Amino acid sequence: MAANSFTSESFYSPDIGGQISMLWEFIKAPLIVPLLTICVYICLAMSIMVFMERLYMGIVIVLVKLFWKKPEKRYKWEAMRDDDLEDGNAAFPMVYKISIGAACNLSWPADRLVIQVLDDSTDFTIKDMIERECLRWASKGVNIRYQIRETRGGYKAGALKEGLKHDYVKQCEYVVIFDADFRPEPEFLRRAVPFLIHNPDIALVQARWRFVNSNECLLTRMQEMSLDYHFTVEQEVGSATHAFFGFNGTGGIWRIAAINEAGGWNDRTTVEDMDLAVRAGLKGWKFLYLGDLQVYSELPSTFKAFRFQQHRWSCGPANLFRKMMMGIATNKKVTLYKKFYVIYSFFFVRKIIAHFFTFFFYCVVLPLSILVPEVVPSALLWVLFENVMSFHRTKAAFIGLLEAKRVNEWVVTEKLGDKLSIKGNKSGSNKKSLRKLLGDRIQVHELDSRCFCSCWML
Structure with missing residues (x-):
């Protein structure tokens, strides 16, 4: 009778709110509480994994700063001086560059330098602007080549792969890549190239990114903090321990022999740079990160551009992990430690678990715990922006x-370029405009405009 009375008075009551409340109380204890408790423990396990990874990198970076020798002391390195060259400029390796303004400012003998501009834009106005810029540099005696493709297949990987097929780059040995909004230091090549010349086991020398618009808005400031950790800790740890660090796609100089041995550029994922770095690492090549070698670039300053970028950066690594996990595990050319580092630390914890934990704990477990006081997870801070982006990154990781x-969706990160200078002094008199830092040699336009810079040496 009691059960019948409960049903008739509760579930058939005209009070909808009362029905929902009674149904919630009916299923909470036997179903919701146990499930949420399990979720809390799963999140706890993921948090421990992320914490241990951060702790490991923290310990290593402290040891690196205290005891590790600088790259110039750990590797053979000799400065390239013009007055010490017996064979003149012939002693300088031939350099192949893909870009315009940034590349033309590099300090390197002109007769040992070839600039290739790969234009993948679809806007004829942009194409005309870039071609005229190339002609302007050519009129100054710069060996510059303007290249376009009939199709945009493979996006950036396809463009770089196509760029290697031209006869005038066959003699080159090294390649450095710069996107259209990147500006390297003038001494970039002179500082980086000796590491490759004197250490034949190094495949890549990666520079540190700096950002000309880091103070543009709150979004760019938050990105700078996140990327500062990436470069200061993650890249430094991978380089110092000879384990692995992901090539950042631009601002790095490659040995062409390593690219060829690894199978060249591949467009099977949206992280062609990481793909190439993993394959080269599995061939036994080493990577060197130079934290004091800087290259300037621009951060996405709109949420839409940042969201598309984060989708690519989260989906691509997860998809690459799916494609290469077994190949990494069965590889015989690298040590067991390196396999563990790449599979567990680099991919599983940093590229997957970190996203899952942030989303499920802050966006699922914590909100549900408000409705279920029997389960009490503790947290110090709940950041709304990070919650939104954790959902976006987790979704992208699942897709990968x-x-x-959308696994192979490629939306080029929109940059404002010289539009920043239009704002004048609205952002404060102490800020440097992008035009001042990048110069007026190149403008960054719509989403599909691309330029790259690469250096190749004999």
Whole structure:
């Protein structure tokens, strides 16, 4: 009778709110509480994994700063001086560069330098602007080549792969890549190239990114803090321990022999740079990160551009992990430690678990715990922005792992370029405009405009 009375008075009551409340109380204890408790423990396990990874990198970076020798002391390195060259400029390796303004300012003998501009834009106005810029540099005696493709297949990987097929780059040995909004230091090549010349086991020398618009808005300031950790800790640890660090796609100089041995550029994922770095690492090549070698670039300053960038940066690594996990595990050319580092630390914890933990704990477990006081997870801070982006990154990681729709979506990160200078002094008199830092040699336009800079040496 009691059960019948409960049903008739509760579930058939005209009070909808009362029905929902009674249904919640009916299923909470036997179902919701146990499930949420399990979720809390899963989140706890993921948090421990992320914490241990951060702790490991923290310990290593402290040891690096205290005891490790600088790259110039750990590797053979000799400065390239014009007055010490017996064979004149012939002693300088031939350099192949893909870009315009940034590349033309590099300090390197002109007769040992070839500039290739790969234009993948679809806007004829942009194409005309870039071609005229190339002609302007050519009129100054710069060996510059303007290249376009009939199709945009493979996006950046396809463009770089196509760029290698031209006869005038066959003699080159090294390549450095710069996107259109990147500006390297003038001494970039002179500082980086000797590491490759004197250490034949090094495949890549990666520079540190700096950002000309880091103070533009709160979004760019938050990105700078996140990327500062990436370069200061993650890249430094991978380089110092000879384990692995992901090539950042631009601002790095490659040995062409390593690219060829690794199988060249591949467009099977949206992180062609990481893909190439992993394959080269599995061939036994080493990577060197120079934290004091800087190259300037621009951060996305709109949420839409940042969201598309984060989708690519989260989906791509997860998809690459799916494609290469077994190949890494069965590889015989690298040590067991390196396999563990790449599979567990680099991919599983940093590229997957970190996203899952942030989303499920802050966006699922914590909100549900408000409705279920029996389960009490503790947290110090709940950041709304990070919650939104954790959902976006987690979704992208799932898409990459399951190779679902949008897995190969490539939306070029929109940059404001010289539009920043239009704002004048609205951002404060102490800020440097992008035009001042990048110069007026190149402008960054819509989403599909691309330029790259690469250096190749004999």
